[in-house]
Amino acid sequence: MNLNPLPDGDAELAPLAPAATLVAVTASPHAHGGGSVARVMQRVMLALTPATLFGLWLFGWPAINLFVLTIGGCLLAERICQRQMGHKSSLGDGSAVLTGWLLALSLPPWAPGWIAVLGGFIAIVIGKQVFGGLGQNLFNPAMVARVALLVSFPVVMTQWVVPQPLFSTEAPGFIDSLRITLQGPELPDAIASASLLGHTKTELSRGVELTHALAAGPAALFDWAGLRSGSLGETGALLLLVGGLYLLATGVIRWHIPAAVLAGIALPALIAHAADPERYLSAPQHLLSGAAILGAFFIATDYVTSPNTGRGQLIFGFGTGLITWIIRSWGGYPEGMAFAVLLMNAMTPVIDRYCKPRILGRQTNGQALEPKLIDNTGGA
């Protein structure tokens, strides 16, 4: 141990004078956990990757074009807005990419390119930037865009195709895919299809009972492995579940919202299916269809637009799931996740107002606790 001796004797006898300030005055803490917004976004994207790759493979080049254009549209819209407002570019934080990514997963895989770009602009401009940018929006931007597109262009937004995996013989090549992206698909009956929820809705409205409807439907209507038609992120439900579990494990999201959303869908489905199996789909069919898994783990869990206490998140999630099931079962649209998320987004400020954590030393109503004397008469 090398210890320096202290200077001796009359080194400096003047009282300590104020010295030049070493650093700018800063307050504690003088340490940081190292988390960042970009890292959170990266983790969510990583969690989405397996299901996305599966979806892109399943639906081929048109889906890849759609995916790229949606994200591109979001990035472009974000950049334009920030430039117009004189803000510093924050494309690097990944939030615009993630919005585009989620929107793309909720679109029909062969949707034309203009839907993708328009959707990206709606998501970023109307869904996010008009509210003041990141963290300020009341509604989930991707769902705002999806609903706006669905309401405005119902035909394009409900055109499903039979899976035609990349590199398979019937799949369109890259050049063909450009035609689809630019002009929209002209679907011959052979590849036009319906998602499970869409088909069910149509048949039920015609008075066909479920067992007949499902038996007579397109071949790959329901498939655990996901080889069926549906939106880009609908088919790989199990892979989305894996990604969702990764988010839970890394602490990016908490269990409350996903569990409550799935319960909100599954509980009424269980009851209704038991009561009338000819009229209502079963719980597994509900959970693996539409945007149930995507919505539960990736969309309803959006930090900005969901409550921030555990109890609030349970209410929010269950409401989202329940509304989804109600719209699916009785509403005019086959799928209701986007509507349900938006409705519950609107409820978030109210939920947050009434679901506050209990403060230490206080009751839930804010009154101080009664002092309770320690009882240690029994000794240590």
Added chain:
Amino acid sequence: MGIFDKIFRQLGRGEPWGVHPDEHKRPASEAPIRTLPVPPLLYIPFSQHVGAAAEPIVHVGQKVLKGECLAVAKGTISAPVHASTSGEIIAIGPITAPHPSGLEIMAITLRSDMEDRWLPLEAIVDPLAAAPEVLARQVADAGIVGLGGATFPASVKLGLGRRSGIKTLILNGSECEPYLSCDDRLMRERADGVIRGAVLMRHATGAREVRIGIEDNKPEAIVAMRAAAAGVADVSICVVPARYPMGSDRQLIIELTGIEVPAEARAADVGVLVHNVGTAHAIHQAIDLGRPLVSRVMTLNGAALRQPGNYEVLIGTVVDDLIAFSGGMRNTPARLVMGGPMMGQVLPSPLVPVVKGCSGILALSAEEVAQGEPGPCIRCGSCTKACPVGLLPLEMNARIAAGALDGAVGLGLHDCIGCGCCAYVCPSHIPLVQAFNHAKGELAAQARIRQRNEATRKLAQARTERLEREAREKAEAAARRAAERKAQKARDAASAAPEQANSEGAPA
């Protein structure tokens, strides 16, 4: 009921509070405590504690011995300060305070004679047979304050505990702040002294038992303390999970007793008193050896230092001397901090003295500080999850940013303990706890202004009333005099009237 209660609590409070910061305790915690040689000059401030500053009783030129009282306590909440070594008082005047402001404070400059001669010391013989008041008196005279950093005069707290009839004395050996290991070393090397201090404090407060909480990241200290406490009645060593801020009073009390101290109440209200282990050791020295508090063990740490470690340092030693002795700096630190990284204060310069409450000096590099550019809040809720009190830091910050301080108070601003967990975990690098401390200061200033305005208003009102009263009294006096004069006149007139009547009547 029980299970539902549990589930409900789980739903309500969610995951455990607090954060697990990088400890950075090694290698500083692995080297034995080294004693700093007596420096040539010591600067001993009058105010090193919560409460009124001590009043100097020495003059420039006076020769003092080590342990001699330099300034006496003033008022009920105060503590004396003592000469840390023998030598001559060469100045009494302002020096730079060990505080971010860099303002001046009054201090005594002591030139060491390098002999380090103690004053004859008076220990208490058989203190456990002495009255608790005698022990408290000795602790007060020794100038002992809370050495965990709170610096509340220890004797006042002992007296409070006795008056409130506390049942359990908790010694805080959790040392949850990263980088610091002075309590760890103290417990490893001087466990007997700490346990002896605990026994003395139990006697002084009348507590039934002592529980000593130590975080599970200090296995050596736990072993040493268990060995020292073996066979000592009613003193138990309790291992608590390493989690910041475990060393906060309320959190430690919950962990050790399961009791929640109500808001706006004191630990003594539930029969508990919490002291730091370093304070216990100092109390042992004061009572058994008669030594006043003239030195303390503190940690020197941070990546900018060549040799981090723990040092026994005389109170009043200049931080710069301490760093030079330890081997100096590797490079210029990004921040020089007194205390731990979570709640410590930035030092304006290394030319400030070590004071009683200084548990450590950190010379942190830029990487360690990891200061980021604040971004927008994405409402991720990390701060809510981390808050050990159950507050909503993001909502409070939004209120404060909008200038709605009352809104922040409504959300529990005054329950915030300033631990810094929220700012530590924030992915957007938002200075949350800083905003809360600012708001608390702002509210205190507003309250003072209100108080002053109220006082001014009352004075003005009193003056107006006095003036009115005086005017009224004057007017009344004048009226009285006028009435008297009138009456006098009337009387005069009356007495004159008959004559007049006579005189007038005559010609008629």
